[in-house]
Amino acid sequence: MLMEIQRLVAQEIRGLRTGLSNSGKMIRPICVVLLCLLVQGCTRPPIREPVSLTLLEEWSNQTFYEERQQELEEFTRETGIRVKLLPSPDSARQRLALWKDLLQTGASGPDVYGIDVIWPGILKEYFIDLKPYFANEISHQFPEVAASYTVDQRLVAMPYRVDVGLLFYRTDLLRQYGYREPPRTWDELETMAARIQAGERAKGKKQFWGFVWQGAADEVLTCDALEWQASEGGGRIIEDKPAISVNNLQATKAWQRAARWVGVISPPGVVGYREWDSLNVWLAGDAAFMRHWPSAYVDSQAAGSSVRNKFDAALLPGGKAGRVGTLGGWGLAVSRFSAYPHEALELVRYLTRSDVQVKRARALSQAPTLPELYSVPEVREQNPRLELLSQAFRTAVSRPSNVAGKKYQDVTEAYIQAVHSVLTGEKSAPEAASSLENELVRTTGFKKGSLKGKSPSPE
Numbered sequence: 001m002l003m004e005i006q007r008l009v010a011q012e013i014r015g016l017r018t019g020l021s022n023s024g025k026m027i028r029p030i031c032v033v034l035l036c037l038l039v040q041g042c043t044r045p046p047i048r049e050p051v052s053l054t055l056l057e058e059w060s061n062q063t064f065y066e067e068r069q070q071e072l073e074e075f076t077r078e079t080g081i082r083v084k085l086l087p088s089p090d091s092a093r094q095r096l097a098l099w100k101d102l103l104q105t106g107a108s109g110p111d112v113y114g115i116d117v118i119w120p121g122i123l124k125e126y127f128i129d130l131k132p133y134f135a136n137e138i139s140h141q142f143p144e145v146a147a148s149y150t151v152d153q154r155l156v157a158m159p160y161r162v163d164v165g166l167l168f169y170r171t172d173l174l175r176q177y178g179y180r181e182p183p184r185t186w187d188e189l190e191t192m193a194a195r196i197q198a199g200e201r202a203k204g205k206k207q208f209w210g211f212v213w214q215g216a217a218d219e220v221l222t223c224d225a226l227e228w229q230a231s232e233g234g235g236r237i238i239e240d241k242p243a244i245s246v247n248n249l250q251a252t253k254a255w256q257r258a259a260r261w262v263g264v265i266s267p268p269g270v271v272g273y274r275e276w277d278s279l280n281v282w283l284a285g286d287a288a289f290m291r292h293w294p295s296a297y298v299d300s301q302a303a304g305s306s307v308r309n310k311f312d313a314a315l316l317p318g319g320k321a322g323r324v325g326t327l328g329g330w331g332l333a334v335s336r337f338s339a340y341p342h343e344a345l346e347l348v349r350y351l352t353r354s355d356v357q358v359k360r361a362r363a364l365s366q367a368p369t370l371p372e373l374y375s376v377p378e379v380r381e382q383n384p385r386l387e388l389l390s391q392a393f394r395t396a397v398s399r400p401s402n403v404a405g406k407k408y409q410d411v412t413e414a415y416i417q418a419v420h421s422v423l424t425g426e427k428s429a430p431e432a433a434s435s436l437e438n439e440l441v442r443t444t445g446f447k448k449g450s451l452k453g454k455s456p457s458p459e
Contacts, residue, residue, distance in 0.1 A: 050080050050081065050082055051080075051081050051082065051340050051343045052081075052082040052083070052084065053081060053082065053083045053084070053109075053111040053112060053338075053340060053343055053344055053347055054083070054084045054086055054109040054110040054111055054112075055072070055083050055084065055085050055086065055110060055111070055112045055113075055114070055347070056086045056088060056099070056102070056110040056112070056113050056114065057085075057088065057112075057113065057114025057330065057332075058088055058095065058114055058116075058330060063298060063299070063302070063364065064295070064364060065085075067360065067363050067364055068085060069085060071350075071351065071356060071359075071360070072085060075347060075350045075351075078350070079343075079346060079350075081343045081346065081347065083347060086110060090274065090276070091218055091274070092116065092218055092219035092220065093218055093219060093413075095116075096116070096119065096122070096409065099113060099115070099119070099123065100122075100123070103123065103126040103335065103337075104126075106337050107337060108335075108337055108338060108339040109335075109338070109339075110335065111334065111335055111338040111339075111340055111341075111343070111344040111347075112332055112333070112334055112335070112338075112344050112347055112348060113127070113332070113333050113334075113335060114160075114330050114331070114332055114333075115127075115156070115157050115330065115331055115332075115333050116219075116328075116329075116330060117145075117148045117149070117159075117327065117328055117329045117330065117331065117401075118219075118399050118401035118408060118412075119401075120148070120149050120150070120151045120156040120157060120331075120401075121151050121401055121402065121404070121405040121406060121408060122401075122405075122406055122408060122409060123156070123333070124151045124152070124154060124156045126335060126336060126337075127156050127157065127333040127334060127335060127336060128333075128334045128335075128336050128341060128345075129154040129155060129156075130155040130156070130157065130158055130333075130334065130345075130348070131150075131153075131154065131155040133345055133349075134155060134158055134348075134349070137158065137349075137352065138155060138158070140370055140371075140372065141159055141369050141370060141371075142159075142162065142369060142370075142371055142393065144327070144393070144396075144398075145159045145162055145327075145329065145369055145393075146159065147402075148327070148329075148398065148401075148402070149331045151402075151405075156331070156333055157331030157332055157333035158331055158332050158333075158348050158352045159329060159330075159331045159352070159369045160330060160331060160332055160351055160352045160357075160369060161329050161330045161366060161367075161369070162327075162328070162329040162367050162368075162369050162393065163293045163294060163295075163327070163328030163329045163367075164293070164294070164325040164326065164327055164328065164389065164392040164393055164396045165223060165224070165227050165291060165292075165293065165316055165325030165326045165328075165392075166291070166292065166293065166294060166296075166313045166314065166315070166316065166325060166388075166392060167182060167183075167189075167289060167290070167291060167313065167314050167315065167316045167317065168282065168289065168290040168291075168292055168296060168297075168300065168311055168312070168313050169182045169183075169288065169289050169290075169311060169312060169313075169314065170196075170287075170288050170289075170307065170310055170311055171310060171311055171312050172310045173196050173200070173288050173310075174192075174196075176199075177192070177195055177196050177199060179192060182289075182312070182314040183289075183317045184317060184318065184323070185317050185318060185319065186228075186231070186257060186317045186318070186319060188317065189211065189289060189317045190261070190265060192210075192288070192289075193209075193210025193211045193265040193288055193289055194210055194264070194265050196210055196288040197209060197210035197265060197288065200288075205286070207286050208286050208287070208288075209265065209266060209267050209281065209286060209287050209288075210265035210266070210287070210288050210289060211261060211265050211266050211287065211288065211289040211290070211291075212266060212267065212270060212273065212278040212281045212282060212287045212289070212290045212291075213266065213270060213273065213278055213290070213291040214270075214273050214274055214275055214277075214278055214291070215258075215262070215266075215270045215271040215272065215273050215420070215423050216271070216272050216273055216274045216277075217416050217417065217420045218274060218416065219412060219416070220274055220275060221416050221419055221420060222326075222399060222412045222415055222416055222419075223326040223328065223399070224258075224291060224326075225254075225255065225258070225415070225419045226326050226397055226399060227291075227316055227324055227325060227326050227397065228254035228255065228257070228258055229250060229251040229254040229255070230321065230324045230397040231254070231316070231317070231318040231319040231321055231322060231323060231324050232250040232251070232253060232254045232319035232320060232321055233250045233319070233320055233321035233451065234246075234248055234249075234250035234251030234252075234253075234254055234321075234451070235248065235250075235251065235451045236397055236398065236399065236400050237399075237400050237411065237415055237440075238400040238403045238404060238411065238440070238444070238446065239400075239403075239449055239451070240403060241449055242403045242444070242446045242449075243446055243447055243448065243449020243450070244437055244440045244441055244444070244446050244447065244448050244449055245449045245450060245451050246415070246433055246436055246437055246440065247433040247434055247436070247437035247448070248433075248450075248451055250319075250321075250451070251429075251433060252429035252430050252432075252433050253429070254319070255419055255422045255423075255429040255432070255433075256422065256428075256429045258422075258423060259422050259423050259425065259429070262423055262424075267281070271420065271423050271424050275292065275293070278290055278291070278292065279292060279296055279299060282296070282300065282307065283299060283300065283305050283306060283307060284306055285306030285307055291316065293328065294313070294365065294366070294367055294385070294389060295364065295365070295366065297313060297365045297385065298364055298365045313385055313388060314388065315388070315391065315392055315395070322395065323395060324395050324396060324397045325392050325395070325396050325397070326396065326397055326398075326399065327393070327396040327397065327398050327399075329369075332347075332348045332351060332352065333348075334348060352369070354368075354370055354372075354373060357369065357370060357373060358373060358376060358378055358379055361373070361379045361383055362378065362379065362383070365383050365385070367383075367386070367389045367393075374386050374390055399412070404444060407443055407444050410443045410444075411440060411443065411444065414436055414439050414440060414443065415436060418432040418433065418435065418436040419432070
C-alpha cells in the first residue's frame with residue numbers, strides 16, 4: 001500500500017510540473033500535498049536516518065522549479081538533510097487557501113512554507129518567530145522588505161525574493177516606429193501602443209496587441225490597479241492612519257483609463273489574464289509592451305522566445321504622482337508544528353544566504369534581498385538591470401496588508417471585485433469606488449478618510 005501511495009505522488013508531481021499553471025483546480029495540488037504528508041507520516045525515519053523536510057512554496061515557472069531543485073540538492077550535500085519540494089496552485093488566492101487549510105490542521109508538515117509578502121499578518125500565529133535566530137541576517141536586508149515580514153515585533157519569515165512591477169518593451173519596434181525611449185507616462189504608453197499595434201496589424205499580424213497586463217480577478221489585479229491609482233495620487237486603498245481612502249477622483253480616473261484599454265490596445269480577454277497569460281502573448285512576439293515582474297526577463301531571453309534580444313525593461317509609466325510599481329516578493333517561514341524545527345531553520349538560513357542569492361541572481365535574474373550584493377561584479381555582470389530594480393524598489397508602493405492585518409484578504413478581494421467590475425463594464429468607476437468604500441468600512445471598522453487633507457470626491 002505504501003509503495004502505491006508513493007507511486008501516485010510521483011505521478012501527480014510529474015504531471016503538475018507541466019500542467020499546474022493551466023489547470024486552475026485545487027483538487028490535484030491538495031491531493032498531492034495530503035498524500036505527501038501521509039507518506040511522511042507513514043515513513044517517519046528512525047533518529048539514526050537522515051531527516052527529510054517538506055517545503056511548500058510557489059512555482060513561478062519551470063525554470064524556477066529546476067533552479068530550486070538544484071539548491072535543495074546542494075543543501076542536502078552540505079547538511080545531509082533531505083527536502084521534498086511540493087507543488088502549489090497557480091493562483092495566489094488558491095495558494096493562501098491551501099496554506100491556511102494545512103496550517104489549521106496542525107500537521108507536522110510541511111516544515112517550511114514560502115509566504116507572500118502580504119501574508120505575515122494573516123498567518124503569523126502558525127509560524128516560529130525567526131528574530132532570535134536571524135537577528136544578524138535581518139539587519140542586512142532592505143529595511144522596507146524586512147519590515148513587511150515583521151508583525152507585532154515578530155519576524156514571521158525571512159525574505160528570499162523581492163519583486164516589483166516593471167514595464168517590458170520591444171526595443172526593435174520602438175526603433176522602427178521612431179521612438180527613442182519607452183513611455184514615461186500612461187498617456188505616452190497609450191499613444192505608442194496604439195501606433196505600433198496599428199502598424200504591425202497592417203503588416204498582417206492580426207493578433208498583435210499594444211499592451212498586455214494582468215486583469216484576472218486575482219491578487220495580481222490588486223498589484224496592477226494599485227500601480228495605476230498610486231501613480232495618479234489615488235492612494236493605496238487604506239492609509240496608515242488607518243482610514244479608507246479608495247473613493248477618490250484620482251483612483252476612479254485611473255480605473256476608467258484602464259477599462260478603455262480593454263479591446264483597444266489590450267486584448268478583450270485581458271480581463272482574465274494572470275501572469276502566465278500575459279507572458280505567453282509577449283513571448284510569442286504579439287505585444288509591444290507588457291506589465292510583469294522581473295522574473296519575466298529570464299523567460300524573455302530564453303531560447304525559443306520570439307522576443308529574445310529584442311526587448312528591455314523600464315519603470316512603469318506614471319501620472320502626476322510619479323512612476324511606481326507594486327512591491328512583491330516571498331519569504332520563508334518555519335511551521336511551529338514542524339517535528340524538525342532545527343533542521344527547518346537551517347534550510348531557511350541556507351536559502352537566504354548571500355552566496356546562494358548570488359547564484360540565484362545569476363541563474364534567474366532574481367533581485368537579491370541584500371543591498372550589499374548589488375555591487376558584486378558577479379551579480380551585476382549577469383543582471384544589468386540591477387540599477388533599474390534598485391530605483392524601482394525605492395519608489396515602490398506597498399499593498400495595505402500591514403494596516404489591514406488579518407482582514408487583508410477580505411480587503412483585497414473586495415478591491416479586486418470592484419476594479420474588475422469596472423474593467424468588464426459592469427459598473428462605472430465612481431459607483432464601484434463608492435460601494436467598495438462602504439464595504440471596507442464594514443469589513444475593517446476603519447473610518448472613511450482622505451488624501452492630503454482632501455475629501456474623497458467621486459466623479
